[in-house]
Amino acid sequence: MKRKILWATLAGVVLAGCGLISSPPIENPFGLAGQQSQISLGPSSQATGTLTLSATFNDQQLNLPTTPTGFNYNLAISSVSFTGCPSTLPASVSVSMSVTATVSDNPASGPRSATASASNVQFTLTQSGSSYTVGSITGGTLSFSNLNTLLSILQTGGQNTLSLSGTVNTQSNPDLAGCTMTITWGGGQGILRF
Numbered sequence: 001m002k003r004k005i006l007w008a009t010l011a012g013v014v015l016a017g018c019g020l021i022s023s024p025p026i027e028n029p030f031g032l033a034g035q036q037s038q039i040s041l042g043p044s045s046q047a048t049g050t051l052t053l054s055a056t057f058n059d060q061q062l063n064l065p066t067t068p069t070g071f072n073y074n075l076a077i078s079s080v081s082f083t084g085c086p087s088t089l090p091a092s093v094s095v096s097m098s099v100t101a102t103v104s105d106n107p108a109s110g111p112r113s114a115t116a117s118a119s120n121v122q123f124t125l126t127q128s129g130s131s132y133t134v135g136s137i138t139g140g141t142l143s144f145s146n147l148n149t150l151l152s153i154l155q156t157g158g159q160n161t162l163s164l165s166g167t168v169n170t171q172s173n174p175d176l177a178g179c180t181m182t183i184t185w186g187g188g189q190g191i192l193r194f
Helices: 002-017 147-155
Strands: 036-040 048-057 070-074 077-083 092-105 112-128 131-134 141-144 160-171 180-185 189-193
Touching: 048 180, 070 147, 077 131, 092 141, 092 147, 112 147
Parallel strands: none
Antiparallel strands: 036 048, 036 180, 048 160, 070 141, 070 189, 077 180, 092 112, 092 160, 112 131, 112 141
């Protein structure tokens, strides 16, 4: 029995050392749930626009049994709608995005920030009545490399800000040039790796 416990403990240490153990997901770590980005889609066969968003969130208590080796944030989108379109809406829309997220705060010791990007976020929208269903998101994981700064921002220093920016490309028939695309974000999940 002692031998099994020893082997289980040793396996846990080895896996943690390799970054193969992750924390339970941290739901809505950056306060994005329900926030919206409005994107004006420009005239082209691939209607393209720029997205921006700023959200504030409070410090969090993270139970860290050991020092993490990484932090990934998985984007989530609750819904997408289109307004002001010059033609009939398409049954299906392919969407690709490049997104940069900057998490920051401004404690007494001075401002600090941590940034991560995803350059090939893709999903499909399928028309369902008067709205669209959001398909599975691929490439929507942002990996923060400046982990110590990010953890300090998340846990100390008071109110925090997430700034999201990027470009959005849509492909559909008919195209969506001239439409305003509204993305309602989900909270997403933060995953600490150990």
